[in-house]
Amino acid sequence: MNERFELIGNLIVDFFRGVELKKVNLAGLDHVIVLSVVNETKILFRHYGIVLKKSGTKVPRVELEEIGPHFDLTLRREQMAPESVRRVALRVPQEVRGKKRKNVTTNVFGEQIGRIHMPRQDLGTLRTNITKQDTKRRKKASAQQTKISSEFSVDVVFI
Numbered sequence: 001m002n003e004r005f006e007l008i009g010n011l012i013v014d015f016f017r018g019v020e021l022k023k024v025n026l027a028g029l030d031h032v033i034v035l036s037v038v039n040e041t042k043i044l045f046r047h048y049g050i051v052l053k054k055s056g057t058k059v060p061r062v063e064l065e066e067i068g069p070h071f072d073l074t075l076r077r078e079q080m081a082p083e084s085v086r087r088v089a090l091r092v093p094q095e096v097r098g099k100k101r102k103n104v105t106t107n108v109f110g111e112q113i114g115r116i117h118m119p120r121q122d123l124g125t126l127r128t129n130i131t132k133q134d135t136k137r138r139k140k141a142s143a144q145q146t147k148i149s150s151e152f153s154v155d156v157v158f159i
Contacts, residue, residue, distance in 0.1 A: 004080065009035065029050055042072055050065075051065050
């Protein structure tokens with residue numbers, strides 16, 4: 001494709017741009033605009049309505065019906081801006097772009113979810129409420145541990 005047609009196509013797409021969707025519901029789609037390049041100088045602009053017909057499957061059969069307006073664009077003269085001027089003209093200001101926020105996402109309900117990073121915590125030093133029953137259990141467990149450790153003690157002798 002020629003670079004001049006690419007620039008004209010970008011201009012027309014920006015003019016007719018709508019909301020970008022990830023998925024399209026066929027029942028909600030009612031018309032289509034088609035641009036075609038025929039030869040080096042002609043661009044065809046067509047506007048079609050979508051007619052959904054029954055088919056033997058779950059997905060309906062889609063047919064296009066011309067609803068107008070339609071016209072042929074002939075490219076006679078052109079004068080594109082130099083690359084440096086075009087780059088400056090297409091530059092988006094920082095205020096419009098906004099600042100990229102790290103570790104912040106938005107879920108399907110529009111709520112912002114943030115992720116924080118923390119070092120691992122030592123749960124042994126975590127202070128919790130200690131009841132009398134807990135202290136009795138700990139004393140009993142430590143007494144049993146010392147009893148078990150004394151039964152299995154091994155003396156090491158170096159020669």
